[in-house]
Amino acid sequence: MERLIYMDNHATTRTDPRVLDAMLPYFSEQYGNAASRNHAFGWAAEAAVDRAREQIAKLINAKPREIVFTSGATESDNLALKGVVEFYREKGNHIITAPTEHKAILDTCKALERKGLARVTYLPVDDHGLVAPGDVRDAITDKTVLISIMHANNEIGTIQPIHEIGKIAKEKGVLFHTDATQGVGKIPVDVEAMGIDLMSFTAHKIYGPKGTGALYVRSRNPRVRLSPMMDGGGHERGMRSGTLNVPGIVGLGKACELAGELLESEGERILRLREKLRHGIMSQLDETYLNGHPLQRLPGNLNLSFAFVEGESLLMGLKDIAVSSGSACTSATLEPSYVLKALGVGEDLAHTSIRFGLGRFNTEEEVEYVCERVVREVRRLREMSPLYEMAKEGIDIKSFNWARD
Amino acid sequence: MAYSDKVLDHYDNPRNVGSFPKDEPNVGTGIVGAPECGDVMKLQLKISEEGVIEDARFKTFGCGSAIASSSYVTELIKGKTIDEAYAVKNTQIVEELKLPPVKIHCSVLAEDAIKAAVADWKGRKPGAGSDEKKAV
Numbered sequence: 001m002e003r004l005i006y007m008d009n010h011a012t013t014r015t016d017p018r019v020l021d022a023m024l025p026y027f028s029e030q031y032g033n034a035a036s037r038n039h040a041f042g043w044a045a046e047a048a049v050d051r052a053r054e055q056i057a058k059l060i061n062a063k064p065r066e067i068v069f070t071s072g073a074t075e076s077d078n079l080a081l082k083g084v085v086e087f088y089r090e091k092g093n094h095i096i097t098a099p100t101e102h103k104a105i106l107d108t109c110k111a112l113e114r115k116g117l118a119r120v121t122y123l124p125v126d127d128h129g130l131v132a133p134g135d136v137r138d139a140i141t142d143k144t145v146l147i148s149i150m151h152a153n154n155e156i157g158t159i160q161p162i163h164e165i166g167k168i169a170k171e172k173g174v175l176f177h178t179d180a181t182q183g184v185g186k187i188p189v190d191v192e193a194m195g196i197d198l199m200s201f202t203a204h205k206i207y208g209p210k211g212t213g214a215l216y217v218r219s220r221n222p223r224v225r226l227s228p229m230m231d232g233g234g235h236e237r238g239m240r241s242g243t244l245n246v247p248g249i250v251g252l253g254k255a256c257e258l259a260g261e262l263l264e265s266e267g268e269r270i271l272r273l274r275e276k277l278r279h280g281i282m283s284q285l286d287e288t289y290l291n292g293h294p295l296q297r298l299p300g301n302l303n304l305s306f307a308f309v310e311g312e313s314l315l316m317g318l319k320d321i322a323v324s325s326g327s328a329c330t331s332a333t334l335e336p337s338y339v340l341k342a343l344g345v346g347e348d349l350a351h352t353s354i355r356f357g358l359g360r361f362n363t364e365e366e367v368e369y370v371c372e373r374v375v376r377e378v379r380r381l382r383e384m385s386p387l388y389e390m391a392k393e394g395i396d397i398k399s400f401n402w403a404r405d
Numbered sequence: 406m407a408y409s410d411k412v413l414d415h416y417d418n419p420r421n422v423g424s425f426p427k428d429e430p431n432v433g434t435g436i437v438g439a440p441e442c443g444d445v446m447k448l449q450l451k452i453s454e455e456g457v458i459e460d461a462r463f464k465t466f467g468c469g470s471a472i473a474s475s476s477y478v479t480e481l482i483k484g485k486t487i488d489e490a491y492a493v494k495n496t497q498i499v500e501e502l503k504l505p506p507v508k509i510h511c512s513v514l515a516e517d518a519i520k521a522a523v524a525d526w527k528g529r530k531p532g533a534g535s536d537e538k539k540a541v
Contacts (some may be wrong), residue, residue, distance in 0.1 A: 082445035104494065309441055312468040316416055336443065347441035384422050384472065385439055386447035386464035 008322045009300055009359030010154050010182060015251070016360070020255040023209065026247040026294035034315045035235060045246045052253025059256040060199065061190040061344050063215050068236045069249055071236065072213035074385075075183040075229075076200030077104040079215055079240065080177045081365035083226030084117050084146045084198070087117035088175075092143030093241050095120045098131050099342040101150050102179055104200075119143070137168045137222050137335075147176045151183035151199075155339040155355055156292030159187065159302025162328075166195020175224060179318035181205055186261030186298055187267065191216055197224050203248065207360055208255030212248030215240075262360075271299035273367045276357060278302050280371035285378055287391070290352055291340055300358040304339075305349040309381040314354060317377035323371055324355040346386075408469055409503035417475035419482050423462045425449045433526025437517045446475045452526050458486045463518075470508040474498050474515040484534060486532035487523050525536065 006014065026048060034049045036042025044246035054065035070076045080405035084091065095112070097105055099122045112118035121139045123131050133148055138346030140147075147169050152159045162178060169176035180189055184199075185206035191199060202213035217239065218224045281286050287307035306314060336350035345353075354369070382388040387397055408416070424447075427434045432451055433448070438444040444467035451460040465472045476500060482490040486502035498512035 268433045308466060309470075310467050311418070312443075313472060316469040351440070351443040384419060384464055385466045386436065386445055389424065389447075389464060397440055402445075 003316075005321045005362075005370060006357060007356050007366070008324050009353065009357035009362075009368060010157075011324060011357065011401060012204045012210065013207045013302060014257065014361055015360050016206075016258060018258060019208050019254045020253050023247040026250050030246075031248075034246055036108065045244075048246055048250050049244055052249045055253035055257040055260075056214060057187070058388070059260045060184065060216060061192050063219060063296075065237070066191075066216055066219050068215045068217050068239050068254075069244055070213045070215055070240055071211055071245075072204070073102075073179065073200045073202040074104040074213075076202070076213050076215035077102070078108050079226065079229050079283060080110065080198045080200060081108045081146065083239070084175060084177070084224075085154040086183055086227035087144040087225045089117070092141075092145045093118045094141055094143040094145060096123065096136060096139045096144060096147045097121070098123045098125055098149055100125050100129050100153055100156075101148070102154055102181070103150055103286065105150070105179055115253055123149075125342055129156050129339070129343050130293065130296070131160055131165070133161055133168055134165040134192070136165050137172070140168075140172050140174055140276055144172075144174050147174055148175075149181035151178045151189065152187065152298045152301075153292065153339065155180050155337060156303045157182070157298035158293045159183065159296045159298065162194045162196070169197070170195045173222075175222075180404055183265065185256065186300065188263065188292050191218070194212065197222070203252035203255050206255045206259050207399060209248050209251040212245050212252045214252065245389055247324070253279045265301045265369075266360060270360075273301050273362060273364060274299055274358050276364070277358070277367045277371055278304075280368070281374055285373045287376075289349065290345075291343065291345060297323060302356040302358070303353060304356070305345065305353045307349060307352055308385045308391060309352050309378050311352055311354055313381055314352075314374075314377060318370075318373055323370075324357070325353065346398075411477075411502050412473040412504070414524065415476040415502070419463075419476040420466065421462050421471060421476065421494075424464065425460075425462055427453060428497050430529050431526075433522040433524070435518045435521025435523075435525055436464055437521055438467070438514050440466065443469050444514055446471065446518045448475060448478065448515075448522045450482070450490070450522045450525070451518075452487060452523075452524060457473040458482050458485050458490055460485065466516075467511065468508070470502065472503055473502050474504070474511045475518065477501055478515045480518060482519060486531055487526070490519050491523055502506045 030044045032041025032045035034045040053067045056067050057064045083243040094217045095118050107122045109201045140211050149160050165177050175197045179200045182200050197218045200215040204210040226239050228239050230241045235241050291303040341348040425432045434450045447464045449462045450458050461521050463475040464473045464480050495512035497518040
């Protein structure tokens with residue numbers, strides 16, 4: 001196989017040709033500003049944005065006016081957290097979240113803490129990465145203004161008990177935000193049934209364009225208020241000023257429409273491919289471990305640790321396959337994945353993890369090829385690994401007296 | 406991050422992978438690094454009575470640059486005396502493999518592995534006194 005195989009769909013996805021086709025006229029012909037209320041160009045753009053809002057709202061069971069367009073999920077996360085903390089500062093300053101969240105949440109929390117604007121509780125997660133709803137309940141105080149727990153994890157694919165957390169949030173009258181960047185369009189999301197008050201997501205993870213995301217902001221029961229982070233023309237009900245990215249928004253709308261139509265059949269197909277890959281690899285290689293929850297996980301996510309083989313060297317051997325390493329050895333810090341660490345995965349195993357992200361455009365043939373290549377490469381690297389040799393000799397690697405720097 | 410052609414070549418065709426029986430008196434074994442740091446190198450040298458490195462073997466757990474550094478070192482030090490091998494500096498490895506700054510630690514580890522293997526060999530020689538650094 002000559003061509004490159006893309007299996008890193010948690011990082012981003014290929015824009016679906018149907019999405020691109022829907023977007024193109026809004027660059028070249030219908031290039032109006034959706035805020036231009038006094039001519040046909042503006043009306044056409046506004047109509048396109050309204051249609052996108054409906055397509056998006058339908059996918060998540062929201063109302064069209066509850067969709068606030070942003071530049072992506074990072075901005076949506078920032079707006080949700082900072083906007084709520086600022087608006088509700090009279091009520092309190094306490095946020096509840098978890099250590100396995102995306103950096104867009106964790107670094108926003110850190111920034112709020114550093115500025116003295118918020119106090120943050122990081123709930124523990126179990127060895128599958130799950131937050132216990134009871135811990136959420138116990139962490140709520142009369143100063144709690146927001147619970148922010150992600151829907152599905154970007155590294156390990158673990159799906160959090162969103163319904164239960166949403167229910168607790170409602171009971172206690174605390175706002176509930178979820179970063180659903182990896183979940184929306186992949187698994188069912190219903191903001192009403194799940195008790196979600198704010199939700200971040202983005203187009204490029206669901207076969208739409210980069211640079212367009214959204215924040216769902218509940219309008220009733222309760223009506224959620226936010227202080228804007230961007231001041232200007234008062235777009236998006238004053239919550240996010242700035243000329244709307246009409247082609248991007250059309251793309252997000254179309255991507256959501258397609259996701260809604262395909263969700264069930266596509267989810268089943270991808271899950272089957274994922275399981276084929278998992279079984280194919282794990283049945284042929286010993287000392288290979290699944291990270292994350294075995295069942296409550298995204299259909300397209302497979303995160304494996306290949307003991308005794310450093311992740312980056314494995315990626316190097318899989319030159320024609322785009323997957324991602326949890327070892328992050330490319331950074332100067334040499335710190336392995338903080339998500340795996342939070343799960344209690346040992347640092348030695350964290351350095352050996354690889355994330356496979358299957359998506360809409362992956363084929364059975366690709367899965368078979370990837371499986372074969374991974375098995376071959378892991379075997380080759382293990383033959384080269386002093387740790388594998390030691391393990392085979394019965395030496396306990398954990399208690400070995402390593403010459404640490 | 407793009408790898409240099411030399412790193413890729415050593416990664417694809419590593420030289421002198423393997424092990425010598427580590428209890429033999431003419432074999433010095435150096436194991437450096439730690440699994441939780443993401444790098445472990447095992448370098449073994451077969452050294453003559455006169456202190457000339459006759460053969461070398463390595464096994465490495467680590468990124469491609471770590472594998473390439475240890476592979477290159479086995480080629481570099483074959484035929485050298487232990488004093489010459491001891492004088493090998495990591496900068497030689499960096500230059501040869503064109504390692505970027507974030508990968509300099511791989512070359513440092515390879516230099517340490519040479520020193521550890523030589524020290525181990527010295528410690529095994531009958532009547533060896535100082536410079537004792539048991540590897541295993």
